[in-house]
Amino acid sequence: MTSPASSSEVKYLIESSEGNTFDVSGAALRQSNTFNAMFLNIGADGPIPFTDYNEATLKKVFEYCEHSVNEENYSGPKHQDDLSKWDLNFFNEMDQKMFIDVINASNFLDIERLTSYCCERIARMLRGKNTQEMIKVITLPTAEELEAKQKVEEKKAAAAKKVAEKAAETAEKTETLEELPVQQLVQTTRNKLTRKYLSFSNE
Amino acid sequence: MTTPFPLLRLPRLALISVFMHMEPNEVIMFALLSKRANKLSKCLRKLSASSIDLVVENDSHHLTVLFMHREELPFNTNNFWSTETILHKNVGLSVSEWIERVQDVTNCKSLKRVDLRGSPRLDMCDALSSLNNISELYIHPGCPESFVEKALRILSPVTNEINMWSIPFENREEFRTFLKTNLDYLSIYYCASEIPKFEFSMDDVLIANPLKLQLIEGPSSVEDINQFFLNWLQNTIDSRMEHFSMNVRENVNEDNLLNGLNAVSFLEERTFHYSKEIDFPFETFSSGYDIERVDGKKATITFVNSYPIRRIDFYIWS
The missing domain is CATH 1.10.287 (Helix Hairpins)
Structure with a gap:
C-alpha cells in the first residue's frame, strides 16, 4: 500500500534490483532526502523502484532508518564513541561488501546520518596511521x-x-x-x- | 574488516565525507602515499596551513605544519591553532619530494622556519637546494661545520633571517663575504668562542649588509666598539645595515665607549623604524647619544649596563 506520507503508520513498497518488494514505514523513508524530494508531498503510485540496489542492502539501510526513527533530527556528525550498542552491532555485523553496498545506497538515498557514520567509520580505519600502516588498511587502484x-x-x-x-x-x-x-x-x-x-x- | 578497504570504490560524495572526518595529519599522510593520492586529497579536502617549519636533526627530520582554525561563536569568532608533525620516515619519497608534497597538499608554498640541529643525511643538501623562500633559518650548536657552511651557501640567498650558534668559516675573508649577504636580520650567538678561529675586526661590521646585525657575546671590547664608531664617522661608504647590536662581557664604561665621538646625549622617547617592513618593525628607546658624520648622516648609540645584560646598540638613521 502506498500513499502520501502524513503519519508514521503509512507503509511504502520498495522494489529492489531482484524485483522483490518489501514494506518500509513512511517515518523511516523520510530520513532519505532523495525520497523526500521525490515522493513526500505527492505520494507514490506503486512500488518505489530503487533497482540499483539489492534487497539485502536496502533492507539493511531501512533497518537503520526504522531504528533511528525516534532519534532527534540529524545535526551533524557524531563520533563513533558516542554510538549506541545497537549502532555498533549494526555496523559490526556487516562484511566489507555489504558495508560498501550500504554506503552506496545510503549515499544515493541521501540518508545523512547513516552516510556520515559509515564515512566516519572508514576515517577511523586511518586514524593515527602513518603511510606504511595506511597501505595495509586501504587499497588504492x-x-x-x-x-x-x-x-x-x-x-x-x-x-x-x-x-x-x-x-x-x-x-x-x-x-x-x-x-x-x-x-x-x-x-x-x-x-x-x-x-x-x-x-x-x-x- | 581485515582485508584492505577499497577506498576509491566509494562514491565521490561519500569520499568527501570520509575525508572531512579525517584529521589534517591523516589527510597529509594519505597524500604522501602516491601522486594520485595527493591529487585526490586536494580534491576531497582543502587544507590551508598557516606555516610549515622544517627541523633537521641527527639522521631524522620532520615538518611541523601549523593550522589556524576559526570557530564562529554566537557573539564573536574564536581563533585557535593546532600543529601536526609529519615525519619523513618510510614514506618512499626523497626529502625534497616529501617537502614538496606536504607543501602541495597543505597549500603552503614556502617554509617559515628551518632548524638545523644536527648531522643530517646525505640528501639533505639537495632538499635544501629546492627551497626557494624561507623566513627564518636557525643553525643550532652541534651541527657539523661542513654542513652548516653548505647550508648557508644554499639558503642565505633565499632566507630573510638567520640565527646561528656556529660560525663555519675558516678565515676572515669567508666571514666578511657572509656578512655582506642581504639579510633582514642576522644574529650570531657565542661569537666570542666561535670567532677566535680567525682574526676578526670590528671594521668587518662596517661592511655588513643585514638590516639588523646582532652579535651575542661579541668578541670585542668596549674600546674596540668605540674604534668602530670612530671608523663609521670617518667612513662615507654605506652598507645596508641600519641597526647593530652587540652584547659584551665587560661593564660598559661610558667614557671609553664615547671617547672622541662628540656625542650629544638626549632624554626623550624615540622610535626607530627600519626602512623595510620586516618581522621586527621598530625599536624604542628613551635615552642615548647622537653622533653625526661629516656628510650629515646621523646615528644613535644606546647601551644597557645592568648585569646580566650588557648591550650596546647602534642605530643608523636614514
Whole structure:
C-alpha cells in the first residue's frame, strides 16, 4: 500500500534490483532526502523502484532508518564513541561488501546520518596511521584500474546527459510533477542528482 | 574488516565525507602515499596551513605544519591553532619530494622556519637546494661545520633571517663575504668562542649588509666598539645595515665607549623604524647619544649596563 506520507503508520513498497518488494514505514523513508524530494508531498503510485540496489542492502539501510526513527533530527556528525550498542552491532555485523553496498545506497538515498557514520567509520580505519600502516588498511587502484574506471564514468556521464536532456524535454511537456509516472519521476530525480554530482565533480 | 578497504570504490560524495572526518595529519599522510593520492586529497579536502617549519636533526627530520582554525561563536569568532608533525620516515619519497608534497597538499608554498640541529643525511643538501623562500633559518650548536657552511651557501640567498650558534668559516675573508649577504636580520650567538678561529675586526661590521646585525657575546671590547664608531664617522661608504647590536662581557664604561665621538646625549622617547617592513618593525628607546658624520648622516648609540645584560646598540638613521 502506498500513499502520501502524513503519519508514521503509512507503509511504502520498495522494489529492489531482484524485483522483490518489501514494506518500509513512511517515518523511516523520510530520513532519505532523495525520497523526500521525490515522493513526500505527492505520494507514490506503486512500488518505489530503487533497482540499483539489492534487497539485502536496502533492507539493511531501512533497518537503520526504522531504528533511528525516534532519534532527534540529524545535526551533524557524531563520533563513533558516542554510538549506541545497537549502532555498533549494526555496523559490526556487516562484511566489507555489504558495508560498501550500504554506503552506496545510503549515499544515493541521501540518508545523512547513516552516510556520515559509515564515512566516519572508514576515517577511523586511518586514524593515527602513518603511510606504511595506511597501505595495509586501504587499497588504492593501479593506473590501469583508474583508467578503466574513468572510461566507465565517462560512459555513464554521457548516458546520464542524454537521459537528462530527454527528461528535460519531457518535463517541459508535463505541466505538473504529479502527472509524471513513478518510474519517470525516479529517473528525473536521478538525473538531477547526476547533474548535481557532475557539476560538483567539475569544481 | 581485515582485508584492505577499497577506498576509491566509494562514491565521490561519500569520499568527501570520509575525508572531512579525517584529521589534517591523516589527510597529509594519505597524500604522501602516491601522486594520485595527493591529487585526490586536494580534491576531497582543502587544507590551508598557516606555516610549515622544517627541523633537521641527527639522521631524522620532520615538518611541523601549523593550522589556524576559526570557530564562529554566537557573539564573536574564536581563533585557535593546532600543529601536526609529519615525519619523513618510510614514506618512499626523497626529502625534497616529501617537502614538496606536504607543501602541495597543505597549500603552503614556502617554509617559515628551518632548524638545523644536527648531522643530517646525505640528501639533505639537495632538499635544501629546492627551497626557494624561507623566513627564518636557525643553525643550532652541534651541527657539523661542513654542513652548516653548505647550508648557508644554499639558503642565505633565499632566507630573510638567520640565527646561528656556529660560525663555519675558516678565515676572515669567508666571514666578511657572509656578512655582506642581504639579510633582514642576522644574529650570531657565542661569537666570542666561535670567532677566535680567525682574526676578526670590528671594521668587518662596517661592511655588513643585514638590516639588523646582532652579535651575542661579541668578541670585542668596549674600546674596540668605540674604534668602530670612530671608523663609521670617518667612513662615507654605506652598507645596508641600519641597526647593530652587540652584547659584551665587560661593564660598559661610558667614557671609553664615547671617547672622541662628540656625542650629544638626549632624554626623550624615540622610535626607530627600519626602512623595510620586516618581522621586527621598530625599536624604542628613551635615552642615548647622537653622533653625526661629516656628510650629515646621523646615528644613535644606546647601551644597557645592568648585569646580566650588557648591550650596546647602534642605530643608523636614514
